Structures are given as C-alpha cells and as structure tokens.
Amino acid sequence: MSEVMFLLFNQSVKNQSDLIELARTGIPKNAVVKMAKQLSFSGKELAIIINLSERTLQRYPDNKKLEKTASEKAIQLAKLYERGSEVWGDLERFKGWMRHPNPFLGSKTPLEILDTNFGFEMVLDEIGRIEHGILA
8 A cells, every 4th residue: 555654664554454453553653753754743743743742752662652543643644745745746845835824724734733633634635626736
C-alpha cells in the first residue's frame, strides 16, 4: 500500500487491515518523532495532532508504543502527507501549502485543524478539490 508507511513505521502496509492492526498494536514513539522531523513539525505541533500533551510525549521512552488513538492519528498524518505529496508532486511544496491560511478552512492553515478528525476530512476534501481543479 505505501512505501511511506514502511519507511516511517518500519512496517509492511498492504491494505487498510494492516493499518488497523498497526494502530491497534501501536507505533513506537521514535518512529512518530522521526516522521515529525521529516514533515518539519515541532514537538508541540505533533503533540497537538496526536492528542497528547507535549510533556507526555517527551516522557515516553523512545521505543514505547503509543496508544491506539495517538497511533491512529500518526497514521492519518502520514497518509495525509503522502496524498498531498502525490497531488502536489513534491513533499516540500505540500508542506508549504499546509502552513498557509486557506479561505476554505476558515482562513486557518490546514495544519491548524488537524487536531480533530473533522479537520483531517476538511483538509483531504480540499486536496481533492485542488486535484480536480475545483478552486472556487
């Protein structure tokens, strides 16, 4: 399913069932932190998105697996950035787009609304509109 998932989480992911299992078993903190660095996130930004306090995330031992909810959010984040880099053709360009205010997202940056599942849906919808040339 995804080269990105394998690189980030060192797991072979062929289908949605693999993602469910990965979320259930948990992703090690060090893999999630590695992903955050590759995506140019601060520790605070990562913590907000995966619904942990920054301090709690810092206290996790590197190899300790995150709980299901935080792991699921990390997977959603990886999938979102993978999709964005496909549509933009370049991860760096997509990372820039994620940090610019967007009128379709209430003038917030896409990154600012990723703390909820609804925010993820809105960003994915906007990516779909851009992919299909629907900008107005």
